[in-house]
Amino acid sequence: EIVLTQSPATLSLSPGERATLSCRASQSVSSYLAWYQQKPGQSPRLLIVDASSRATGIPARFSGSGSGTDFTLTISSLEPEDFAVYYCHQRYNWPRTFGQGTKLEIK
């Protein structure tokens, strides 16, 4: 199975700052990588599909990039509601897998 490794485990930033989250795959997943956001007590929310396409209704401050094994989620200017846990997810092959998550916390 493909292992997705996210870094850092925790990222401490202030509102208005830029956030850069990374996801590395153990083998190429082409561009078949998504990003999800999860807040406490809520189900995951799809942000980015296929590495760089924003899902419906996702603000433009969220962007994704990368291909192959290295991917990045960037939040250009953090809003208070952006502090949450972020997961990457691959649909390149079976079984589908998720990264272990990056917690974005307020500094």
Add this chain to the structure above:
Amino acid sequence: DVQLLESGGDLVQPGGSLRLSCAASGFHFSTYDMTWVRQAPGKGLDWVSGLGGGGGPTFYADSVKGRFTISRDNSRDTLYLQMNSLRADDTAVYYCARGVGHPDYWGQGTLVTVSS
């Protein structure tokens, strides 16, 4: 609006069985692949199983293969997860989600606790 409503979570003893249901509404259920994902308390997301729109093919995580069975009843717009030989490490909130690529809509989840 798309809605997914899971049910069936409970406290069950190790070795026991449970069937989860996911009632779908707001979209043409039979044309969508569906997925189960779980999340142990305080842990990350763990993909469990996926199923094609017509009832097949089926896919499973190695950790549940041979113990869990995913199925659907398109006449009832409902997805199921039959869980047998449950273990303590199956304790989690179980989410159903639409799609087997990058699932776009998720339910609120149902809690399964495996404990004696």
